[in-house]
Amino acid sequence: MQPPADPRAARGRSGLAAALSALLLLAGLLLAFVELADEVIDGDTHAFDRAVLLALRTSSDSADPVGPAWLETAFRDITTLGGTPVLTTVTLVTLGYLLLAGRRATALLVTVAVGGGVLLSNLLKAGFERPRPDLVAHLVDISSLSFPSGHAMMSTVTWLTLGALLATVQSTRRMKAYVLAVGVALALLVGVSRVYLGVHWPTDVLADWCIGAAWALGCWLFAGWLQRCRQHRRSGIIAGA
Numbered sequence: 001m002q003p004p005a006d007p008r009a010a011r012g013r014s015g016l017a018a019a020l021s022a023l024l025l026l027a028g029l030l031l032a033f034v035e036l037a038d039e040v041i042d043g044d045t046h047a048f049d050r051a052v053l054l055a056l057r058t059s060s061d062s063a064d065p066v067g068p069a070w071l072e073t074a075f076r077d078i079t080t081l082g083g084t085p086v087l088t089t090v091t092l093v094t095l096g097y098l099l100l101a102g103r104r105a106t107a108l109l110v111t112v113a114v115g116g117g118v119l120l121s122n123l124l125k126a127g128f129e130r131p132r133p134d135l136v137a138h139l140v141d142i143s144s145l146s147f148p149s150g151h152a153m154m155s156t157v158t159w160l161t162l163g164a165l166l167a168t169v170q171s172t173r174r175m176k177a178y179v180l181a182v183g184v185a186l187a188l189l190v191g192v193s194r195v196y197l198g199v200h201w202p203t204d205v206l207a208d209w210c211i212g213a214a215w216a217l218g219c220w221l222f223a224g225w226l227q228r229c230r231q232h233r234r235s236g237i238i239a240g241a
Contacts, residue, residue, distance in 0.1 A: 022221055029214035036207040040130065049201040053135050056196055063137035065196060075193040076140060082155030082190035087114070094162060105223075110161060113219040117157035120215060121150050121208075132199060139197040152205045155190040156212030159183040164220055187212070 039045050058064045065072050080086055091114050098107035132142065163183020167176040191205040 019221070019224070022217060026214055026217050026221065029210045029217070033207050033210040033214065036203055036210065037128070040128070040203055040207070045201070045203040049133070049203055050135060052195065052202040053133060053198060057136050057198075062135070063139075065139065065198075072139065072196075075196045078189050079140065079151060079193040079197060081159075081186060082151035082194075084154075087154055087158045090162070091158060094165075105227075106165065109219060109223045110165065113161045113216060114154075114158055116219070117154055117212065117215050120211070121153045124211070125150070130201075130204070133201050136198040138199050140199060142199045149191065149194050149200045149204045149208045151194050152187075152191040152200070152208035153212040156187040156209055157216050159186040160213060160216040161219065164216070 036045070054062075056066055058066060091110065094110055095107050098104070098110065132138070160180075160183050163180045167179045170176045170179060187209065191209055194200040195202050195205055
């Protein structure tokens with residue numbers, strides 16, 4: 001008769017497999033960003049960028065986007081979800097809640113993820129210095145550099161981080177998947193809005209989705225590693241007591 005399986009060992013194997021999968025995904029996202037950035041520097045993406053931007057405007061007027069008038073209004077509203085005022089407000093409200101709930105470690109994680117993402121975005125902008133598209137009219141006022149898209153990157157970092165945070169407190173896989181899907185959808189919509197409004201090249205947004213998701217994933221992997229280290233130390237102390 002075989003002895004009953006150890007549930008802790010099963011959880012350990014499952015956690016290891018999840019961590020390895022996350023590391024592979026992280027590596028893939030970073031590689032995709034590097035490849036896109038290299039092609040942008042070499043000018044290899046120019047034809048693709050032009051084709052997409054022109055496809056989103058009517059042939060007779062580069063200031064007139066395709067689709068009904070309500071779609072332009074909707075994308076103008078959606079793009080604000082990646083703007084500094086909205087993301088700052090959402091982050092501060094989240095931090096206030098976490099601190100009042102006594103979850104200081106999680107609050108620190110959110111601070112590092114969002115604050116570090118802002119710093120990384122600014123450093124990349126200064127490094128690449130890619131100008132904004134001048135092929136079509138901008139449908140919102142903007143004056144900063146184009147690569148990477150601050151809206152696309154910071155919405156990806158913030159909404160994915162908060163989505164992952166909310167997913168950890170859900171009791172079912174269905175709810176976890178739903179919360180994460182909402183975070184992903186918000187990040188994607190903000191990125192698409194930047195291209196539709198003509199203020200970013202498509203490859204700006206593609207690269208920013210990659211680096212933003214990689215940064216958010218990296219922060220959560222590091223936080224999980226720190227949590228496991230603390231649990232092992234506590235287990236060691238209890239075992240040695």
